[in-house]
Amino acid sequence: MNFATRAARAFSENISYECLESSEEARLYAVIGSSGSRYGVRIDRINPGNSTCSCPDHVYGGHMCKHIIRVSETDSKDHGEYPICFASVNFLPTYCKTCSYVFYTACMSRWRGVSGA
Numbered sequence: 001m002n003f004a005t006r007a008a009r010a011f012s013e014n015i016s017y018e019c020l021e022s023s024e025e026a027r028l029y030a031v032i033g034s035s036g037s038r039y040g041v042r043i044d045r046i047n048p049g050n051s052t053c054s055c056p057d058h059v060y061g062g063h064m065c066k067h068i069i070r071v072s073e074t075d076s077k078d079h080g081e082y083p084i085c086f087a088s089v090n091f092l093p094t095y096c097k098t099c100s101y102v103f104y105t106a107c108m109s110r111w112r113g114v115s116g117a
Helices: 003-012 066-078 105-115
Strands: 016-022 026-032 038-044
Touching: 003 066, 016 066, 026 066, 038 066
Parallel strands: none
Antiparallel strands: 016 026, 026 038
C-alpha cells in the first residue's frame, strides 16, 4: 500500500485518539483504529519522520501508517502549528520521501511566492 492510499484511509476511516502526554519533543496518543484495535502513537515534534506507532503496518512494514498520518495532521492543526504558512488547511498532506516530513503543497507554494525561493 502506498502513502496516498494510507493518507486516504487515515481521513476516511473511523480512527479515534486521545493525547495522553505532551512535551516539546513529543506527544503520545492512545489510538483506536478502524478495526477497534488499540495502538500507541508517538509524534516526534523534532523530527516527524521518527514518529512511531505500535500497529503492524508500522512495526513490521516500517511505513508511516494511517494512524501516524491522522494523528500528525490533527496534532499540528490542534496546536496551530503549520511551520510554513501558519494557516488553517482542509486538504490532505503530502509526504516527503526524502525526509519523511508531512507538509502541505499549498502552504509550500504560498511560502515560495512570498520568500522568492
